[in-house]
Amino acid sequence: MNKEELIIETENLQKKYITDTVETTALAGVDLKIKKGEFVAIMGPSGCGKSTLLNILGMLDSPSSGAFRFLGQDISKATERQRAKLRKENLGFVFQSFNLIDELTVEENIALPLAYLGVSKADTEKKAREAMERMGIAHRRNHFPQQLSGGQQQRAAIARATVSNPSLILADEPTGNLDSVHGREVMSLLSELNEAGTTVVMVTHSPSDAEYAHRIVNLFDGQIVTENLNVRRHATELL
Amino acid sequence: MLQNYFKIALRNLIRNKVYSAINIAGLAIGVASCILIFLYIKDELSYESHFDKADRIVRLVGEIDSDAGHEQFALSAPALAPALVKDFPDVEHVTQLARAGKQTVWYKDKRFNEDDLIFADSSFFQVFNYEMLAGNPAEVLDEPNTVVLSEKMAQKYFNSPAEAVGEIFTFSNEPYQVTGVFRDAGHSHIKANAFISRSTLDARLDDETRNNQWFAMSRYTYVLLHGPEEFDAFQAKMDAFAARHVNPWIKENDLSGTMRFVVQPLRTIHFDTNYAADLSPAGNISYVYIFAAVAVFLLLIACINYMNLATARSAKRAKEVGLRKVVGADRSQIIRQFMGESVFITLIAVMLALALVQILIPTFNALTDKNFTSGFFLQWEFLAILLAIVVFVGIVAGSYPAFFLSGFKPADVLKSDKAPRGGSAILRRALVVLQFTISLIMIIGTIVVFSQMNFLKNRDLGFNKNQVMVIDIPRGDSTLVKGLPRIKQELLSNPNVEVVSNTNNIPAEGMSKLLMLMEKDGQQVEKTMNTMFVDYDFLDAMGIKLSRGRNYSRDFKTDEKSALIINEAAAKLMGWTNPIGKRIQVMDLDAKVIGVTKDFHTKSLHTEVEPLLMVLAPESDGYLLARVKPQDMAATVNFIENKWQAYDPKHPMDYFFMDEHFDEQYRAEEKMLTVFGYFAGLTILIACLGLFGLASFTAEQRTKEIGIRKVLGSSTGSIVLLLSKDFALLVMLSIILASPVAWYGMNKWLQDFAFRVPLSWWIFAAAGCSAMLIALLTVSLQAMKAAMLDPVNAIRTQ
Incomplete structure (x- = not known):
């Protein structure tokens, strides 16, 4: 694998949680390499460390030990401010529970990342509108999150994740709170984004969602147990 | 963003x-x-901040140390001004004021009793730059018999300030020409309705008083210096001045004690409570x-x-x-x-x-x-x-x-x-405790303040302040004084008028002190003591009781020349176990004590009862006291009004009631404390608002717990108790913290009163209970709401 193409590289990544009496190991030495443009699904039973791994990859949490390089840059020692900068410039997040801000309208939610990037007002409006149109929720722009269906909320969340054109999207059970129809819709959207060049890393329980990925990483007790290429997806692409 | x-x-x-x-x-x-x-x-x-030179003006106040103790007066002697001018030529201005008090003012057919009249000289307006609406401040008081009116007073008589200038007013039978009108803006300890040219007053002084009588303290002396940096040096100069002029004079005249002039910056006068006989x-x-x-x-x-x-x-x-x-x-x-x-x-x-x-x-x-x-x-x-x-x-x-x-x-x-x-729940609790501690201190403060005020008003003053009508007798009118026995008899003809008396002074008015010689171990020693001039009926009219001896009596022809009555405090001051027959020389009297009254308050209860001498002077002017029966008060008052106005048609009649007049002393304080009470109420209100919010939050946060408890069979009551208990503990802690602080603070406040309520435990208990009650009411309202929720909903919300 060519190093230039790597967006994420971890070596012996460990994460331990220490409470008053118990020490819990969430990640016990994860070595993972993800190339630019890849769509990777992380699977495994509850408590295997999927979300912890995703949070570390998303720079929302820091590892206890081990190396983590993002686009070749060592992140494990980065300050909160540096990580905030990397996040806003490169990453988009999609959550199971959507996590839209209740007090902001759909459009304002989507425009939020641009505000932290210091994008001009006119550009913000344009980009937010494009993102909404892409996700088919432009007609709901002035609604508040509670006024939308789950599927619409998740589309708004994806619009927000992609509005700043990030190179990596991290999705944590993006269909977990949706019915199957809306779930499929969301997966197609993520797939389209990936096809357009965005790297996607997704944590999921659902084998059918994992079908959309190029590669499936199986975690168990904080370690990668298997890594499978998704033959069908690769086959389609080869055709 | x-x-x-x-x-x-x-x-x-x-x-x-x-x-x-x-x-x-x-x-x-x-x-x-x-x-x-x-x-x-x-x-x-x-x-004083509205005076341009406020920061450069000082007042010279007198302090005398003698056998009578340490005495401080806002006043100084007329002799001070010329001596200052002579000794300190570099001082910019020296100006003296004297109180003219209350006088009847005649202007054409108009007559008013005007208060706050002050004698001043022409340099006064050079030092205190009043805004003049008419007249030239540099010369308005140059001539004798001139007067400068305040805007307020001018408005009473004229349509415009300009109209007033040149008009003639009569004060105490003397004509005064209006030479100017000043605007009475801003707060000052000098409250004047008019400034009267002092030269008339000065002309009446004898040479000794004018030049040398340092104890004739009747003036307020102000000096304009070049700046505040001079104050300390000027104090040193004034100490040398007293050593040079005053103390040698005291020795020469066989008087006791030493005198000192204290430099009092103008801006500090308003809050300086040390000096007796101040202008306000x-x-x-x-x-x-x-x-x-x-x-x-x-x-x-x-x-x-x-x-x-x-x-x-x-x-x-x-x-x-x-x-x-x-x-x-x-x-x-x-x-x-x-x-x-x-x-x-x-x-x-x-x-x-x-x-x-x-x-x-x-x-x-x-x-x-x-x-x-x-x-x-x-x-x-x-x-x-x-x-x-x-x-x-x-x-x-x-x-x-x-x-x-x-x-x-x-x-x-x-x-x-x-x-x-x-x-952090701990921090939040600490903050609630802080809030309630502050609120409690204020509640306790309010209770103490109001019980003290109540105490002041209801305490036995040693005289009966109720049902006494007081009529101002215009001073210095000899015909009025001569006719007093006649008008007193006329008033007594009404069966509802019990006693009528005339006196030069009444409680709650400033007492004047006289120098006297009093018997001590066979010798006559010097003392200064508050002195009143009263008639035969004063003690009866006031309801003052004798503890020894007898009252003045018309049956004893010699009483006017050779008898005196003192109060218990005076007897105590002299250490007399049997005061009757003790010798006192005062003014031109050489007399013996014939009676001792029980102590009665002549000042507010901030102070102890001071030694007092009551000299028999049936022709005293000042006040006519009429003790009336409570029945038909309005008719009796009306009767007295008519009789008095017929008796003295020259002056507008002024009267008031003794009780209101005495309580007036607490009015400013009471107002202030009422405001304090309101603010104390507001602190509690705001603290409770917060508690209400916090309680609703706690209830919300514990909804699931409440649900589970209810599923397990808990009653609404026990859940309310559960939620309220925490807050009750916090309020309890606040009571423990607030009590000593409030005790300390209120004890200090009460020190200001010579007579005060005890800080009893019930005050703290009442404050604690009311705070607890208010807090629990606030909290239980929220707790009740949470406790009455269906348990299913409660569990589901999490």
């Missing part, structure tokens, strides 16, 4: 109406109180401090509400914080956002406070006897204070929530099953 913060803040406010209302109402009440207190304090501190009663600086503290407390309590509610509610904002961090906000941006939010809320509260102040100003004016208008809204000083309040409250209230909320880790808060706890 700012717009985004603003939107979020506004929408949060609208969405959480109760929470917003508590915060904004609390802050608004706090800020409004602060503004009102600021106005009050600024007003109290503004004395001194203010009390401790009330300024108390009010300033109350303002800070009120704001602090409102800030604590904000902090507590914001952190308690933080779980609700956690997701937002997490998300903002996910999309790239760093901590400092989040801190700024929340600080901004609190500043924004403070701004809203300040707007509301301004509206509140606007509404409350008339009431506040009535309460404080001040005359504030909303004109101050535009003064830079006020705007600066307002800005300071916004910044202070915004930062104090906003900082803790901001630092706390910005510390959330997105990975923790964005998982829906892991809501963070609402901040």
Whole structure:
């Protein structure tokens, strides 16, 4: 694998949680390499460390030990401010529970990342509108999150994740709170984004969602147990 | 981004109406109180500030140390002014005032009794630059028999100030020409309706008094120096001056003691309570401090509400914080956002406070006897204070929530099953305890203050202040004095008039002290003592009881020349176990004590009863006392009015009632303390608002617990108890903390009174119980709501 193409590289990544009496190991030495443009699904039973791994990859949490390089840059020692900068410039997040801000309208939610990037007002409006149109929720722009269906909320969340054109999207059970129809819709959207060049890393329980990925990483007790290429997806692409 | 913060803040406010209302109402009440207190304090501190040279003017006050003790007078002798001019040629101006008191003023067919008339000389307006509406300040008082009127007084007689100039007024049968009108603006210890040319008064002085009589203290002496830096040096010069002129004179005249002149800066006069016989009663600086503290407390309590509610509610904002961090906000941006939010809320509260102040100003004016208008809204000083309040409250209230909320880790808060706890419960509890401690101190303070005021009004004064009508007898009119026996008889013809008496003085008026020789171990020693001139019926009219000897009697022809009555305090001062027959020489009397009265109060209960000599002088002018029966009061008063007006048609009649007059002494204090009481009420209100919010938050947070308890069979009552118990403990802790502090503070306040209520335990118990009751009512309302929820809903909400 060519190093230039790597967006994420971890070596012996460990994460331990220490409470008053118990020490819990969430990640016990994860070595993972993800190339630019890849769509990777992380699977495994509850408590295997999927979300912890995703949070570390998303720079929302820091590892206890081990190396983590993002686009070749060592992140494990980065300050909160540096990580905030990397996040806003490169990453988009999609959550199971959507996590839209209740007090902001759909459009304002989507425009939020641009505000932290210091994008001009006119550009913000344009980009937010494009993102909404892409996700088919432009007609709901002035609604508040509670006024939308789950599927619409998740589309708004994806619009927000992609509005700043990030190179990596991290999705944590993006269909977990949706019915199957809306779930499929969301997966197609993520797939389209990936096809357009965005790297996607997704944590999921659902084998059918994992079908959309190029590669499936199986975690168990904080370690990668298997890594499978998704033959069908690769086959389609080869055709 | 700012717009985004603003939107979020506004929408949060609208969405959480109760929470917003508590915060904004609390802050608004706090800020409004602060503004009102600021106005009050600024007003109290503004004395003399309108005089351009206020910082360069000093007053010379007299201090005498003798056998009679240490005495301090605002007054000094007429001889001081010429001596100062001679000894200190570099002093810019020396000017003296003398009280002319109350006089009947005639102008054509108009007659008024005018109070606050002051004798002054031409240099007065050079030192105190009053704005003149008519006349040239440099020369208005140059000529004898001239007078300068205040704008207020001029308006009573004339249509315009210019019209007044040149007109002739008659005071005490002497004509005075109006030479000017001054504007009476700003606060000063010099309260004058008119300044009368002093030369008439000076002309009456004998040479000794004019040049050398240092104990003839009848003047207020002001000196204009070049600046405050000279004050200390001038004090040293005045000490040398006293050593040079005054103390040798005391020795030469075989008088005892030493005298000193103290340099008193003009700006300090209003709050200086040390000097007797001042031109106007001194203010009390401790009330300024108390009010300033109350303002800070009120704001602090409102800030604590904000902090507590914001952190308690933080779980609700956690997701937002997490998300903002996910999309790239760093901590400092989040801190700024929340600080901004609190500043924004403070701004809203300040707007509301301004509206509140606007509404409350008339009431506040009535309460404080001040005359504030909303004109101050535009003064830079006020705007600066307002800005300071916004910044202070915004930062104090906003900082803790901001630092706390910005510390959330997105990975923790964005998982829906892991809501963070609402901040440190211990800190929140500590803040509630602080709030209630402050509130309790104020409640205890209020109870003590009001019971003391009540005590002052109802205490036995040693005389019966009720049912005594007091008529002013214009002074210096000999025909009036001569006819007193006749008018007294006429008044007594009404069966509802019990006793009539005339005296030169009454309680609650300044007593004059006389120098006398009193018998001590076979020798005559010098003493100065309060002295009143009374007639045969004074003790009866006042209801004063004798503890020894007898009252003056018309049956003893010698009483007028050789008998004196003293009070118990005087007997005690002299150490007389049997005062009857002791010798006292005063003025031209050489007399023996024939009676001792029980002590009675001639001053407010701030002070002990002072030694007093009552000299028999049946022709005293000053006051006519009529003790009347309670039946048909209106008719009796009407009868007396008619009789007196027929008797003295020359002067407008002035009368009042002894009880009101005596209680008048506490009026300023009472007003102030009433205001304090209101503010104490407000602190409790704001603290309870916060408690209400906090209780609703706790109930909300524990909804699941409540549900589970109910499923397991708990009753509504026991759940209310469960939720209230915590708060009850906090209030209990506050009582324990507040009691000693309040005890210390109130004990100190009570020291100001010679006669005071004891700080009994019930005051603390009552304050504690009422705070507990209010707090529990507030909390149980919320607890009840939570406890009555269906358990299914309760469990589901989590």
